[in-house]
Amino acid sequence: MLTLGKIDHIHIRVSDGAKAAEWYDRVLGLAPDARFKHMQEGPHSAMMLANPSGTVRLAVSEEPGAGCLAGAVAFVVSGQDFLEWIDQLAGERVLNRDGQTIARDSVHDHGFFCSISFVDPFGNPFEIVSYDHTWLSGKLKLKRQPA
Structure with a gap:
């Protein structure tokens, strides 16, 4: 195959x-x-x-009028890098899909991984993901949100 x-x-x-x-x-x-x-x-x-x-x-x-992919491009990083990416995105005043500036409380707890979602200036969606869930849960004091 x-x-x-x-x-x-x-x-x-x-x-x-x-x-x-x-x-x-x-x-x-x-x-x-x-x-x-x-x-x-x-x-x-x-x-x-x-x-x-x-x-x-x-x-x-x-392309004139282009932007906004149907899905998101997701990048995977370590837990420590995940924290640094949150700070990088917040420092650049990058927005999430709801138009809010990224911050540490923007993290999504998926149970076995964490993600932060954001958009580029053209509305294309991106995510940064880390599977260092246990470590990040302790650092960020995450409480899993219901699905």
């Missing part, structure tokens, strides 16, 4: 490519990957943004 290796990239549509590139770099640490510069030209152009290790890539294309 054939199996998939890993996700190569997630394609994100935005209405302003320059604004998106600045936001993704400043907030998520994803910068243009020079190896994919040739993809920025032509009718199906996209700017490939990547983290420094190249393990996370987003192909961002500019």
Whole structure:
């Protein structure tokens, strides 16, 4: 049986490519990957943004009126990194889907993992997830909310 290796990239549509590139770099640490510069030209152009290790890539294309994926792109991190991401997102005044600024009380307790949901300036939804649930429950004093 054939199996998939890993996700190569997630394609994100935005209405302003320059604004998106600045936001993704400043907030998520994803910068243009020079190896994919040739993809920025032509009718199906996209700017490939990547983290420094190249393990996370987003192909961002500019389309008038674009934004708002149907689902969310979720990134997994350690418990300690999860806390740091909450602070990073809060410091950047990143909003959740309800238009509220991310804060430590924005964490969703799913019983065996925790998540924080947010949107980019174009309404595309993202999540940061950690499976270090027990450790985070103690640090954040989480109380599981009913489903």
